[in-house]
Amino acid sequence: MKNLMSELEERAAEFERILGPFLPEASGSAALVIEALRYSLEAGGKRLRPVILIETGRMYGARDQVLYPFAAALEMIHTYSLVHDDLPAMDNDEYRRGRKTTHIVYGEGMAVLAGDALLNLAFETALKAFDAIESYTAEDALSYAKDCRKVIKALNILSKNAGIEGMIGGQCADLCAENAPGSADAESLLYIHEHKTGSMIESAFTIGAVLGGAPEEDIKALSKAAMDVGTAFQIRDDILDVEGEAEKLGKTPGSDLRDGKVTFVTLHGMDASVREVGRLTDEALKAVRGLNVRSAFLEQLCVWLTSRDH
């Protein structure tokens, strides 16, 4: 296997080519909202969620025409959550990844609408997975039913993890904690991590496997690995906020502490945080190494996600 960083870059580039055809062209009376959603979606980044979804799908032999709509949909949901999170009424961020945020460029009203459009487009897009199995004839009714159920299960995971029981639940708890500084305890912090970040990572780890018809035990193991990686990823974030280099982070280290933000590090201290990241990474690795299908890429990714320096 090649160097993980160049492998990740190649796969992100592959995903850009996959995403393109799912995006509407900015023309007609809705041109501005399309331009705004493309602006936010084309900001790039590592595309980790769709890259993981495609990898786990291929591990279990899912077809590209079924995987691609879900990979695109997952990135659209992730992006809409960033657009709305950046709004003045939420985190009030003017920059993201060195570019002006959507509401700074297109205005607040259009940013609300662009986020809505992205979430809606995500479901329109995921539903296209049914197109790939639409051509079955009457004799194939049993195969159709089988493949249909996989897509339905994947749609249920996608929508549930993005909703109140998943990401939105985490955002709600986060917003409540921000409005009452210092109120978060270890339990509510874990809830926020597991829901705001963990749920979408769980979608990335499990949807592909479901579409490929992976055995139930593997889907459970992938779900567990995702939650461990997601939480470790967040704690690593908190550690980097204290120890990181400003240049690599793209923000000034120490900002959490100055903002009075409760993090794993402020609650448990640096040593315990580093130990917890190590423990969670080991747990995740154990889970993915126990799968019926192995993936060196996925294993390396679990280690990198929890040990990155930016």
Added chain:
Amino acid sequence: MKNLMSELEERAAEFERILGPFLPEASGSAALVIEALRYSLEAGGKRLRPVILIETGRMYGARDQVLYPFAAALEMIHTYSLVHDDLPAMDNDEYRRGRKTTHIVYGEGMAVLAGDALLNLAFETALKAFDAIESYTAEDALSYAKDCRKVIKALNILSKNAGIEGMIGGQCADLCAENAPGSADAESLLYIHEHKTGSMIESAFTIGAVLGGAPEEDIKALSKAAMDVGTAFQIRDDILDVEGEAEKLGKTPGSDLRDGKVTFVTLHGMDASVREVGRLTDEALKAVRGLNVRSAFLEQLCVWLTSRDH
């Protein structure tokens, strides 16, 4: 058939009972966003969209367990669009139907989140229509495939009509017109009416029929009737803004003119507007009377929607 108004009230009350079980309880860490979305969803109103969806579904024999999730989902999408429309960055409304709007009660950030949660919940809910057909056995594979395709088609209509090609497209054009007062011409006004309002009414008229397996010609006729009724409904709104009684309208007549808003009435005059409403109502009636299944309720509703005085 009973008086239309009391019939509408009974059906709205029936829908409240249908909607209830689809709503999460406001408890746990996400309690506040659930409370906010329930607040907006429980504001009531005539529930016209789900009532029409259920009526057209029953006309063609669709099962309640398949219809109900879509009826609830359609009302959730309609409600999320109102919550986001009322935001300061959009229409900046403090009251709706005599109650304080969601962002006034729960704050702007939570209102953004509640709208997002409603849109997401709409898709989670509509997907439950698959549960009703999940129990088919292997021998029923053909029936399963047939019913599955109906639900998939309904999901495609629901998501497309709520998105860029439907409601969001209309909202984008509306927002652009508001930011450039006086810029709207007859063509862009028709686009806004057909997309912002018409698309969701089209979902109400066609989704039930699709779920009931209505013939293609009936679905086309229902779609045409929906567009005619939707546009006539909007023009009637513009007429009422000039002629209506403040008390019944719940707002001061003449506000469009004072706000410099371009409407069908300001563009074409009162006489032409009244004639156009009459023509569109006749067209809609012709379409629903030509259906393979007749519904006195639907016919009366088309007339009432375009001739109401508030």
